Amino acid sequence: MKLFNHKSKITIGALALSLVSIGTGCQKFLDTQRQGAYTSDNYPYPQGGTPYDTFLFAAYDALRAYNYVSDGFMVVTSIRSDDADKGSTPTDGGADVIGMDNFPALTNGRVNSLWSEYYAMISRCNRIIDQVQNNTEIIATDAMKLQAEAEARFLRGYSYFFLVRAFGRVPKIDRPLETNNNTPQSSVAEIYAFIESDLQFAAANLPLSWDKKFIGRSTKGAANGILAKVYLYQKKWSQAMATANLVMTSGQYDLSVNYSDIFGEKGENSKESVFEIQGTASAQVQTANGIQYASIQGTRGNTTEWNRGWGWNMPSAQLEAAYEPNDPRRERTILYCSSAGNDRFTVYGQKAPFFPTEVPNPKYNHKVLANPAYIAMYNTRGSWWMNVRILRYADVVLMYAEAANELGGTANTTLALDALNSIRERARRGAPSGTLPDVVFTSQEQLRDAIRHERRIELAMEHERFFDIVRWEIDAEVMQAAGKTAYNPNRDRLLPIPQQQRDLSKGLLDQNPFYN
DSSP states (O other): OOOTTOTTSOOOOSSTTOOOBOOSSSSOBOOOOOTTOOOTTTSSSOTTSOTTHHHHHHHHHHTTOIIIIIHHHHIIIIITSTTEEEESOTTTTHHHHHHHHHSOOOSSTHHHHHHHHHHHHHHHHHHHHHHHHHOTTSOOOHHHHHHHHHHHHHHHHHHHHHHHHHHSSOBOOOSOOSOSTTOOBOOHHHHHHHHHHHHHHHHHHSOSOOOGGGTTSOOHHHHHHHHHHHHHHTTOHHHHHHHHHHHHTSSSOOSOSOHHHHSSGGGTTSTTEEEEEOOOOOSSSSSTTSOSHHHHTSOBOSSTTTBOSOOEEEEOHHHHHHSOTTOHHHHHHEEEOOBTTBOOBOTTSOBOOOOOOSSSSOEEEGGGOOOHHHHHHHTOSSOTTOOEEEEEHHHHHHHHHHHHHHHOSHHHHHHHHHHHHHHHHHHTTTSOTTSSOOOOOOSHHHHHHHHHHHHHHHTTTSSOHHHHHHHTTOHHHHHHHTTOTTOOHHHHTSOOOOHHHHHHTTTOSOOOTTOO
């Protein structure tokens, strides 16, 4: 949990040779020191870490980059889906964002920014691995080397998982290079095999948990959780189920956190969290160590108090209609604006005024709404201190349910139902009797639909929906029903290979089908 004094969460790096200091007063701060300047807290590296931490901290810090997890990431994973619309004014973001929302995506702009940022992360990871394997001047035990390489391979595997889902065939780069422009694309199967290898190594060599001063570093559960999803996307049901089960039986996670509490500041790094990117701020340093993800989706108000962001990533009418009666998750996910005679309140008890915009009856992503106490403390409405949940425990449980159902058989059906209903039980806590009753289907097809519905609702606005409907091969009908009639599954399941990267490669990189 992120406390006001920040002692419970590490700020991970700012530069390749920066070291982290934990404040002894009421604020945590980032101390960028001269190379070779040590204190008693960081000489030669923080206890529990390794001599490679300075390099690793730079990689963790890059997770927070604007082009890694904020703008393009949110547009590609959420706005492209049927669950969200771009929001704001029609021209805000230009043709690039409209192309993502209504199709087709442009061949430069955000696709190039995403490509470049994710390959920059991969380059960082390759250099860390090279330091571990080849730099004999760094004195470290074998256990330290394994731990550092495992962290780097987790970040590399996760980055490639995003790239292969977003772009399909991409270059596989597994060593430090000055440039990646002379590396041809590998097949999707080759990329998935590479990701599996990285995550398997990470899962075998990462710790179950870290000391509180290292909160945010990758763990065995994070590696197994992402690996389970990698298997799921390839329909490797047995491996997906078994790997998800490793997370579920690890003793590190559970469904004890109320759904309404997961997404606010007090829900960060809780028992629900398997991996999340860490943001932090203070009244003095409001943005430099934070993440712009929540700000981009903040309310686009016309008053000082409610002018909290761009107003992007608005929940769609299709998502709103998908909730079952009285499902508490709808109000926690969709921030409704008040109107005459119809007051609506936020999770913090605030009245959300109606904001006249060019979008009729605007709705916002309630999951990224900041606690007003933090806004007052940091004297900013930008919400840069909020973490981004990359993998939640509920996601793992639903992956387990999906894999079990796809395997079939009476025993697996029972396991799938138990897992699915555990998510529904948590969701209905405190709701009126009869809300979200247990699913009792035993038909594989009916249970499949129920699990898919639950994923949509439980993980709404959390960067899963577009990739889910594509892997389920229901994207064409879903997009048509949502009014995104320009969507062409033969083209739009993948983003275009950035034209700038193709030009730099001198034509070595092939364009994805149906992009000019």
